[in-house]
Each structure stands twice: as C-alpha cells, then as structure tokens.
Amino acid sequence: xxxxLEQFEVGASPVPVPVPKNPLPYWRQVKAVRxxxxxxxxxxxxxxxxxxxxxxxxxxxxxxxLIASPQGARDVLGRTDEVADRGRSRTMVEMHxxxxxxxxxxxxxxxxxxxxxxxxxxxxxxVSRYAGHMGAAAQSVAGGxxxxxxxxxxxxxxxxxxxxxxxxxxxxxxxxxxxxxxxxLRDSLTWxxxxxxxxxxxxxxxxxxxxxxxxxxNDTLHRLAAEILRAVRVDLDRDAxxxxxxxxxxxxxTDRPLTDDEICHELVLFMLAGHDTTxxxxxxxxxxxxxxxDIQQRIRAxxxxxxxxxxxxxxxxxxxxxxxxxxEALRLCPxxxxxxxxxxxxxxxxxxxxxxESMALVSFYALHRDPALWEEPLRFDPDRFLPERSxxxxxxxxxxxxxxxRSCVGDHFAMLEATLALATIVGAADIESLESDFPLDTPFTxxxxxxxxxxxxxxxxx
Ligand code: HEM
Numbered sequence: 001x002x003x004x005l006e007q008f009e010v011g012a013s014p015v016p017v018p019v020p021k022n023p024l025p026y027w028r029q030v031k032a033v034r035x036x037x038x039x040x041x042x043x044x045x046x047x048x049x050x051x052x053x054x055x056x057x058x059x060x061x062x063x064x065x066l067i068a069s070p071q072g073a074r075d076v077l078g079r080t081d082e083v084a085d086r087g088r089s090r091t092m093v094e095m096h097x098x099x100x101x102x103x104x105x106x107x108x109x110x111x112x113x114x115x116x117x118x119x120x121x122x123x124x125x126x127v128s129r130y131a132g133h134m135g136a137a138a139q140s141v142a143g144g145x146x147x148x149x150x151x152x153x154x155x156x157x158x159x160x161x162x163x164x165x166x167x168x169x170x171x172x173x174x175x176x177x178x179x180x181x182x183x184x185l186r187d188s189l190t191w192x193x194x195x196x197x198x199x200x201x202x203x204x205x206x207x208x209x210x211x212x213x214x215x216x217x218n219d220t221l222h223r224l225a226a227e228i229l230r231a232v233r234v235d236l237d238r239d240a241x242x243x244x245x246x247x248x249x250x251x252x253x254t255d256r257p258l259t260d261d262e263i264c265h266e267l268v269l270f271m272l273a274g275h276d277t278t279x280x281x282x283x284x285x286x287x288x289x290x291x292x293x294d295i296q297q298r299i300r301a302x303x304x305x306x307x308x309x310x311x312x313x314x315x316x317x318x319x320x321x322x323x324x325x326x327x328e329a330l331r332l333c334p335x336x337x338x339x340x341x342x343x344x345x346x347x348x349x350x351x352x353x354x355x356x357e358s359m360a361l362v363s364f365y366a367l368h369r370d371p372a373l374w375e376e377p378l379r380f381d382p383d384r385f386l387p388e389r390s391x392x393x394x395x396x397x398x399x400x401x402x403x404x405x406r407s408c409v410g411d412h413f414a415m416l417e418a419t420l421a422l423a424t425i426v427g428a429a430d431i432e433s434l435e436s437d438f439p440l441d442t443p444f445t446x447x448x449x450x451x452x453x454x455x456x457x458x459x460x461x462x
Pocket of ligand 1 (some may be wrong): 399
C-alpha cells in the first residue's frame with residue numbers, strides 16, 4: 001500500500017534540523033561508503049542512525065544520508081515514488097546506462113506503467129501456479145545428492161533458483177547456464193556498484209578492465225534474453241508467462257508494444273533479481289540449520305506431518321517454523337543490504353531535513369542487527385518471529401523486501417519458492433554444515449564470499 005506522508009513535509013513546525021555530518025575523517029568516509037555492509041555500519045556506529053556524508057561539492061557529488069531507524073525508513077520508503085525516486089539514485093542511473101531500462105532502475109514516470117503491467121503476475125494468488133516448478137526444482141537438486149556427499153550449498157541453491165525461475169516464468173532451462181549467467185551478472189554488477197560508490201568516475205566510454213568485463217557480461221545476458229524471447233515467439237505453446245506479459249504489454253506513453261530491446265532489458269533484470277536473492281536466503285537458512293540440528297529436526301517433523309508427497313502452496317500455513325527460519329535468514333543476511341531513494345524535493349526524515357537530490361540510503365543490514373531493536377540480534381532464533389514475540393515490533397525495522405510503492409515485486413514468489421524448497425530439502429536430506437562462519441560479499445547483492453560446504457545424508461520423507 002502506498003503511504004502518503006505529507007504531514008511530515010518541510011514547512012511544518014518545528015523546523016527540521018539538517019542531518020548531522022558524519023564525524024569520521026574524510027578518507028575513512030570515502031573508503032567506508034564503498035563497502036555496503038561493514039563500511040556503512042562503521043559510518044552509522046560513528047554518526048548515529050541518521051548521518052550525512054559529504055564527499056565533495058553538491059554539484060559534483062550528491063550528499064549521502066545514511067538511515068538506520070524505523071521512523072527514518074518509513075519517512076523515506078513510505079513516500080510516493082515520485083517524491084522519493086529509486087530510479088534517480090546513483091546506482092540505478094549506472095545500471096540503466098549499462099543494462100537498459102527495467103523495473104528496478106527506471107525513473108518514476110516510466111516505472112509506474114511497467115509495474116502496473118507486471119504486478120498481476122506476482123500476486124500471492126498468481127504465484128501459487130508456479131509452485132509445481134518450484135517444488136520440482138528443489139526435489140531434483142536434493143535428489144541428485146549422493147548419501148554422505150560434501151556439497152557447496154551456495155552453488156546448489158543457485159542452480160535450484162535458476163531452474164525454478166527459468167521454468168516457471170521464462171519458459172527455459174536456465175540452470176544449464178548457471179555458471180555463465182552467474183559470471184556475467186557478477187561482472188556487470190560489480191562495475192555498476194563500483195561506479196555508484198566512487199565520488200568521481202572516469203567517463204563511461206573509457207575502456208577500463210572493469211568496463212570491458214561489464215560490457216561483455218551485459219552482452220552475454222542480453223544474448224540469452226534475446227534467445228528466450230525468440231523461442232517464446234516461435235513456440236506459441238511455451239509456458240512462459242513473464243515473457244508473454246512483456247510481449248503483450250502496451251507502453252502507455254507511445255501506445256505501442258514494448259520493443260524487443262525493452263523486453264530483453266526486463267528479462268535480464270528478472271534473471272538478476274529473481275535468483276541471486278532467493279538463493280542466498282536459502283543458502284543462509286540451510287547453513288544455519290546445518291549448525292542448529294535441533295531446529296532442523298523440528299522442521300523435518302513439520303514436513304513429515306504432511307505425509308510423503310510433493311508440497312503445495314496449501315501446505316504453507318502448516319510450515320510455520322520453515323517460514324520463521326526463512327525470516328530469520330532474511331533478517332541476519334538480507335540479500336539486499338539496503339536501498340536508495342533520491343528525494344525530488346526537500347523532505348523531513350525522522351525529524352531531520354533531507355535535501356532534494358541527495359542520496360537517501362536505508363540500511364536494512366544495520367536495522368536488522370540493531371541491539372536497540374532486537375533482543376540478542378546476532379543469535380539465530382527463528383521463534384523471535386512467533387506472533388506473540390513480534391508484538392510491538394515496527395514493520396519498518398524488518399525490511400528484507402524493501403518498503404513502500406517500490407518494494408520488491410517478487411516477494412510472494414520468493415517466499416513461496418524458498419518455503420517449498422527449504423521444506424523439501426530438509427525433508428529429503430540431513431544437513432551438517434562444515435563452515436563455522438558465513439563470510440559475506442557484496443558485489444551488488446549480498447552473497448556468500450566462499451563456497452558453503454555441507455555434508456548431506458539422504459533421508460526418506462516417511
Ligand atoms: C529473498 C528474495 C528477494 C529479496 C530479499 C528481494 C529484495 C528486494 C529489494 C530489497 C528490492 C528493492 C526494494 C526497495 O527499494 O524498497 C527489490 C526489488 C525488486 N525485486 Fe526483489 N527480492 C527478492 C526476490 C525477488 C524475485 C524472486 C523477483 C522476481 C521474480 C524479484 C524482483 C524484483 C524486482 C523486479 C524489483 C524492482 C521492483 C520495482 O521497483 O518495482 N525479487 N527486491
């Protein structure tokens with residue numbers, strides 16, 4: 001639901017004060033803003049939950065306002081996208097320049113009609129029709145494990161989510177291309193994130209090593225998207241709802257269908273947004289369960305109570321602990337460490353003035369681990385999401401899917417897929433984690449920095 005926050009506008013009394021400037025030395029700030037997890041946390045620890053980073057004159061580098069309070073998150077994300085636009089933020093401008101216009105990076109005017117076109121395919125009711133593909137993807141991954149084998153949970157979950165996404169909405173077997181897609185995404189997005197984090201950049205046309213790798217990666221993704229589109233146009237029976245919706249969409253600005261280039265830009269985004277994020281969530285959940293065997297056993301009992309058959313969306317209400325484990329994984333390891341908005345006019349955020357054209361960055365990672373908001377925040381405790389223990393918690397302190405009008409369009413898809421996959425895997429195999437920690441990297445989204453090895457032992461669902 002879009003929340004209007006006009007009552008917080010500038011001009012209200014008391015007059016809002018500017019966000020305090022960060023006290024760290026300049027060079028430390030420059031370094032820290034480029035590290036989405038540890039760096040941002042260091043800046044927040046030094047400057048408080050609302051802190052301003054000034055890296056140069058405003059005409060050259062926009063001021064960055066870091067936000068890690070529930071009220072601050074609400075005041076930024078809860079506004080209409082027209083007033084706080086993600087499409088005008090630096091990261092999205094860089095993404096648009098490399099990968100073309102898509103739902104994630106389009107500025108407000110062009111985003112709204114696109115979102116209206118695609119939203120119906122991702123409602124809770126609609127995504128339940130993809131459940132068969134999701135469950136089958138999990139079964140085929142876990143079914144391929146040899147009893148006692150050591151597997152890389154990260155690679156396995158990536159295969160799983162690419163397979164589920166490819167078969168459910170794109171009409172293709174993406175998992176056969178997991179390595180190629182993964183590398184191409186990494187190269188493209190590392191360049192986007194690097195440029196967004198630097199105060200000043202060389203021109204985009206300069207063929208640096210990063211630029212050439214990014215272009216190659218982006219070309220690979222667009223070639224694959226064009227293949228998918230061609231196959232769907234030729235084969236009228238192919239089950240590819242997302243591709244068909246894009247083919248049938250009419251751009252309200254031109255009154256014409258989207259061009260093939262526009263459709264491919266969108267397909268590339270879905271390959272990015274639709275697999276990496278869910279895969280990290282599943283990997284983190286399985287790794288955690290591999291250390292908390294008691295909770296793993298409780299999930300297994302939950303699954304066993306449903307009988308020996310493929311799980312369906314109707315089973316989700318009976319999989320309460322499975323869902324809580326996923327929420328806890330999303331809290332401790334949010335695949336998007338934060339999100340950005342560019343205010344198009346001066347706004348008030350948690351009592352402070354945030355000027356138009358600054359970069360307002362809400363850190364989910366910091367919000368999710370704040371000891372003032374969570375009891376023992378670093379402890380893996382899925383039952384903190386039981387209704388009786390969630391009373392009084394602000395919905396703006398837990399934001400794995402973002403918030404407001406530009407929140408994740410794939411949240412129901414992701415939660416259904418992850419729930420069916422986690423329950424299917426834990427029902428089929430016993431997981432023992434071999435890694436004591438889960439080091440994170442943020443080439444763009446949050447991912448495991450190294451293989452996440454685990455011993456898997458086959459079990460019968462009975
Ligand atoms: C656990 C899995 C996922 C997480 C944690 C996640 C998280 C997010 C976040 C934080 C945003 C930005 C929200 C904001 O700025 O307020 C976003 C946007 C988006 N996500 Fe997801 N996502 C996930 C899975 C998916 C899936 C499965 C799909 C598609 C099938 C998807 C498609 C998108 C798209 C298209 C956007 C841009 C939406 C817009 O601006 O209209 N995501 N996601």
